[in-house]
Amino acid sequence: MRSSKDxxxxxxxxxxxxxxxxxxxxxxxxxxxxxxxxxxxxFMALGSAIGTGLFYGSADAIKAAGPIVLLAYIVAGxxxxxxxxxxxxxxxxxxxxxxxxDYATRYLGRYLxxxxxxxxxxxxxxxxxxxxxxxxxxxxxxxPNAPQWIWVAAVVLLIAGINTRHVKVFGEMEFWxxxxxxxxxxxxxxxxxxILIFGMSxxxxxxxxLHNLFDHGGLAPNGVMGILACLTMVVFSxxxxxxxxxxxxxxxxxxTAIPRAVNSVPIRILLFYVLALGVIMTLxxxxxxxxxxxxxxxxxxxxxxxxxxxxxxxxxxxxxxxxINANSYGAGRMLFGMAHLGQSPRAFTRTTGKGVPWxxxxxxxxALTVGVVLNFLMPESAFAVVASVGAFAITWLWCMVLLSHTxxxxxxxxxxxxKEELEFPVPLWPITPIFAGSFLVLVxxxxxxxxxxxxxxxxxxxxxxxxxxxxxxxxxxxKRQTQ
Numbered sequence: 001m002r003s004s005k006d007x008x009x010x011x012x013x014x015x016x017x018x019x020x021x022x023x024x025x026x027x028x029x030x031x032x033x034x035x036x037x038x039x040x041x042x043f044m045a046l047g048s049a050i051g052t053g054l055f056y057g058s059a060d061a062i063k064a065a066g067p068i069v070l071l072a073y074i075v076a077g078x079x080x081x082x083x084x085x086x087x088x089x090x091x092x093x094x095x096x097x098x099x100x101x102d103y104a105t106r107y108l109g110r111y112l113x114x115x116x117x118x119x120x121x122x123x124x125x126x127x128x129x130x131x132x133x134x135x136x137x138x139x140x141x142x143x144p145n146a147p148q149w150i151w152v153a154a155v156v157l158l159i160a161g162i163n164t165r166h167v168k169v170f171g172e173m174e175f176w177x178x179x180x181x182x183x184x185x186x187x188x189x190x191x192x193x194x195i196l197i198f199g200m201s202x203x204x205x206x207x208x209x210l211h212n213l214f215d216h217g218g219l220a221p222n223g224v225m226g227i228l229a230c231l232t233m234v235v236f237s238x239x240x241x242x243x244x245x246x247x248x249x250x251x252x253x254x255x256t257a258i259p260r261a262v263n264s265v266p267i268r269i270l271l272f273y274v275l276a277l278g279v280i281m282t283l284x285x286x287x288x289x290x291x292x293x294x295x296x297x298x299x300x301x302x303x304x305x306x307x308x309x310x311x312x313x314x315x316x317x318x319x320x321x322x323x324i325n326a327n328s329y330g331a332g333r334m335l336f337g338m339a340h341l342g343q344s345p346r347a348f349t350r351t352t353g354k355g356v357p358w359x360x361x362x363x364x365x366x367a368l369t370v371g372v373v374l375n376f377l378m379p380e381s382a383f384a385v386v387a388s389v390g391a392f393a394i395t396w397l398w399c400m401v402l403l404s405h406t407x408x409x410x411x412x413x414x415x416x417x418x419k420e421e422l423e424f425p426v427p428l429w430p431i432t433p434i435f436a437g438s439f440l441v442l443v444x445x446x447x448x449x450x451x452x453x454x455x456x457x458x459x460x461x462x463x464x465x466x467x468x469x470x471x472x473x474x475x476x477x478x479k480r481q482t483q
Contacts, residue, residue: 041171041247041257058237058277059289065230066286067213068220070274072227075439076234077269081262082436083398084241085426086405088262091245092424093408095254099245101338104400107407110343114471115464116400117338122463123393124331125367127239130390131320131327132156132368138317141309155321156369163328163361164352170329177322184315185272192279208283216285228446232391232453235443237273239394240323241265242401243330259424328368332360342478392447392460395440402437406430 061069087099096102100120105113135155136148162173195208213219220227244261336357339348348360409429412422419425426432447457 041244041261058273061230061233061237062277062281062286062289064222064233065226066217066219066221067281068227069230069234069286070278072230072234073269073273073277076231076238077266077273079436079439080235080238080241080269080398081265082426082432083401084244084262084265085424086433086436087242087245087401088258089422089424089426090401090405090408091258092255093422095258096337099334099337100242100397100400101334101341101343103404103408105341105343107404107411108400110341111468111471112400112403113341114338114343115467116397117334117341117343118467118470119393119396119463121331121334122467123239123390123397124327124334125364126393127390128324128327128331128364128368131323135317135320135324138313138320141313152369155324156365158321159324159328159368160362160365162325163332163364164356164358166356170325173325174322177318177325180318181315181322182272184312185276189271189276189279192283195283196279210282212282212285213278216287221287229450229452231443231446232450232456235440236391236394238269239390240326242397243326246330246333255423262424324368328361328364332357332364335360335363391453391456392444393463395443395447396460396464399437399440402433402440406433 061072065072090103091099094102094106101113101117103113104116132152132155136151139146139151140148162170199208222229244258247258335344335348336351338344339346339360348357348363350359351357405426412419444457447453
């Protein structure tokens, strides 16, 4: 069975229109070390669903839609699961470090591969800048008189140390940080259920119970527009789970680890978002929540834990550092993979003796440091415009995943490769990808419709125009050099 798959794969790569970068890319992948176990990838998959989007951003989504936000998380989660299955199918078939750029280049062409790869790198950098700045704010709770740059420098040095060591170090760090985040959410859920069962009181006029989901304007107090308004925030909160595919190039057994991680997506969404937020809204009515604080603080405080604020601070610090760590890893591996496709500087192909692409990792650290400095110097409104690219970039990346996957399926069909040889096929293809693609198109349309998110679409269009111009210039320069 393995030999038949390998034969099909050889036909897949040999038909690449631009053979030279593909050959270099195949050779270069062997310079990455294999060190991520199934345990690492499983907990990275768990931890990727838990971040500031859940701990703090969920309050904004709840305020926009009310209790019906749970349905929004289920529908968006279904679309995200299909995207991850499409990405997982390609990653199992061709496990490489620069997953998004490689697949888009292979099946959609060099232009979309170039723009997709750099959009991913830029998105990871922007999100990391926001998170590293947040770390300095979180530390202010314990050290209010210390300058923020100290914590910024400490985090950058920590992430640099992790990302320039053997990939096992990265995997172990993500494993333990994911345990902290997962443990916090499970503790909150169990604590909330205990409040409901034993009839404990909560601060304020409301009493805990399922009636809180219906008594304050109904399930959808803000109507259809409220549901639509929350979708962009809901989609953005899922950003980061696609990094699982980037780990395929360094997984000990990607054919087993990637499918297990991807198939856990529905359980993660139901547990960490639907169940967790459902419990919260039965304890505290949706219209009593504030966007300035985390819904999770209320739960710990209600349980009579005096250090609730400090406990949550540890959790959000862990979530932020984990996000920076994973984003830096993903962006560094993307630059490494793109370098072998001729889409980023050749220097990013350099690795240590342990197979770590140190040049790409150090560039991310340098960019992170410069970005934080600029963040402190730039007006808040200007940085908000740049950061808003994140929401557009995630939607763009997921659209490219679906398009790449569809192009791959069409290509394999033309080559006579039977679908039975697909090791991890998307279920109900092509119906499910059409659903997921339609949902993402709807989200892009909603970005343009609502004034609060319109800046995301505008900033994203500017970014695509900029990276397209860079592609045109670099392509022209390469052609001139070869003449």
